[in-house]
Amino acid sequence: MDLTDLRESMVTRLTERQEVGERVAAAMRAVPRHLFLPHIPPEDAYRDEPIVTRRDADGRPTSSSSQPAIMAAMLDQLAVRPGDRVLEVGAGTGYNAALLGALAGPEGRVVCIDIDADVAAEARAHLDAAGLPWVEVLCGDGAEGHAEPAPYDRLIATVGVWDLAPAWTAQLAPGGRLVVPLDLNGMQVSVAMERDGDHWTSLSVVPCGFMRMRGPSAGPEVLAVLHQNPDLLLTLPAPRELGDVSAALATEPTELLLTAVLDEPARPPQDPAREGRAEAPAREGPVWEAAVAFRTGVPMWLALHEPRWCTLMGGGHGFCAGLVEPGGIALLPLDGDPVVRGHGRDGDRLAEELAAHVHAWTAAGRPRPTDLRIDAHPAGAAVSGPLILRKRHTTLALSY
Structure with a gap:
C-alpha cells in the first residue's frame, strides 16, 4: 500500500466512525501526516492514535501529534473558510497547522504559536517539507495571542487550556469563532464558542484530551507519572495529598459489577486499528449510544460533582475514571466492562461511593458532554x- 492509500484508508476509517465534513476530509487526504512524524514508520503515522513526540525530565508528555479523530472533530467545529485569518495556539508537529493551511488556502493567513522554541522550529521544518510556506510559526506564549495580523476570523488551541485568555477574545473579529480544549475541573471538552452579547456561548461541545498549557497561564491540573515502561499516569483537577497510590494499586481489589445500572451493554467500541481488524464498528444503535454515553458521561459527572475524582491511564489498567484518597483508590474502566475496583485500605468504601455516582448519573438521564451548554x-x-x-x-x- 502506498502513502496515498494510507491517507485514504485513515480518512475512510474516520468517516465510518464519526461525522467528518467534506472539506476537512479533503484536507486530511491532501496533507501527508508522515512528513510531520519523520521518526516513526509511515504506516504508524496513519493510525487513528495520538503520538507523543516530547517528554520532560520526569517522563511527562509535553508535545504530541493529536489523534486524527479529535483533530477532524475540532476542525469541523472551527469551520475555517477559504481566505480566513486563523490563529493556532500550540504547534505540536505542525500537522494541524498544515490542515488549517489547506482549509484557509494561500489567500488566507494561518499563524501558529508555541511556547517551546524547539517545537516551533520542528513544526516550521515539517511545514516546509510538506510545501506549506504560507503557514507562519512563531515562538511565544500562546496565551498572549499574536496581535499583528489580528483580527482573526478563527482561533483554535491544540493544547489544553484552563481559562479563556483575554487576548484571544480581543483578537477575534466580530462574528469570529474560537475552539479550545477547555478544562472543567480536570475534564476537557473541545468547545466551539461565539460572542453572544456581553459573553461567549457554546455552539458545540466534544469530549477530548490534550496536554496542558504551560507557562503563566497554566491551570492547577496535576499529571503524575506513577511509573514508566509501561507508563502509568494519574491526573487530578488540582494538587492534593494522595499517599502512596502505587502501593494501593498493588493490593487485591474489591470488585462491584455495575451491569444492572445500565440498560445497555457499556463496553465501548474499540478502535479497529488497535485490535488488528479491517472492519470498523457500526456507530449507530442503542449499544453504541449507551457505550459512548458511559465512556464520556461518567467522567464529566465526576468532574462536576466530585472533588476527589481522578483519571488513571496505562500500566495494564486501560483508561479509568475514579476516586482517590490517601487511604486508597477506586477505578471504573471506561474502555471495558462496567466494574468498579477498589484498592487499598479504604478501597471498599471508595468503590461503593464511585458506584453511587454512576447510579446518580444514570438517574439523571445519563447526560454526556455533548449535552452541555x-x-x-x-x-x-x-x-x-x-x-x-x-x-x-x-x-x-x-x-x-
Missing part, C-alpha cells in the same frame, strides 16, 4: 445556575 462570562459577573466554575478571567455557567 457553556456560557463564559467576565470574571466576577453575577451569574447563577446549577453549575458555576470561577476562573481567572471568566466565570463559566454550565447546564445540560
Whole structure:
C-alpha cells in the first residue's frame, strides 16, 4: 500500500466512525501526516492514535501529534473558510497547522504559536517539507495571542487550556469563532464558542484530551507519572495529598459489577486499528449510544460533582475514571466492562461511593458532554445556575 492509500484508508476509517465534513476530509487526504512524524514508520503515522513526540525530565508528555479523530472533530467545529485569518495556539508537529493551511488556502493567513522554541522550529521544518510556506510559526506564549495580523476570523488551541485568555477574545473579529480544549475541573471538552452579547456561548461541545498549557497561564491540573515502561499516569483537577497510590494499586481489589445500572451493554467500541481488524464498528444503535454515553458521561459527572475524582491511564489498567484518597483508590474502566475496583485500605468504601455516582448519573438521564451548554462570562459577573466554575478571567455557567 502506498502513502496515498494510507491517507485514504485513515480518512475512510474516520468517516465510518464519526461525522467528518467534506472539506476537512479533503484536507486530511491532501496533507501527508508522515512528513510531520519523520521518526516513526509511515504506516504508524496513519493510525487513528495520538503520538507523543516530547517528554520532560520526569517522563511527562509535553508535545504530541493529536489523534486524527479529535483533530477532524475540532476542525469541523472551527469551520475555517477559504481566505480566513486563523490563529493556532500550540504547534505540536505542525500537522494541524498544515490542515488549517489547506482549509484557509494561500489567500488566507494561518499563524501558529508555541511556547517551546524547539517545537516551533520542528513544526516550521515539517511545514516546509510538506510545501506549506504560507503557514507562519512563531515562538511565544500562546496565551498572549499574536496581535499583528489580528483580527482573526478563527482561533483554535491544540493544547489544553484552563481559562479563556483575554487576548484571544480581543483578537477575534466580530462574528469570529474560537475552539479550545477547555478544562472543567480536570475534564476537557473541545468547545466551539461565539460572542453572544456581553459573553461567549457554546455552539458545540466534544469530549477530548490534550496536554496542558504551560507557562503563566497554566491551570492547577496535576499529571503524575506513577511509573514508566509501561507508563502509568494519574491526573487530578488540582494538587492534593494522595499517599502512596502505587502501593494501593498493588493490593487485591474489591470488585462491584455495575451491569444492572445500565440498560445497555457499556463496553465501548474499540478502535479497529488497535485490535488488528479491517472492519470498523457500526456507530449507530442503542449499544453504541449507551457505550459512548458511559465512556464520556461518567467522567464529566465526576468532574462536576466530585472533588476527589481522578483519571488513571496505562500500566495494564486501560483508561479509568475514579476516586482517590490517601487511604486508597477506586477505578471504573471506561474502555471495558462496567466494574468498579477498589484498592487499598479504604478501597471498599471508595468503590461503593464511585458506584453511587454512576447510579446518580444514570438517574439523571445519563447526560454526556455533548449535552452541555457553556456560557463564559467576565470574571466576577453575577451569574447563577446549577453549575458555576470561577476562573481567572471568566466565570463559566454550565447546564445540560
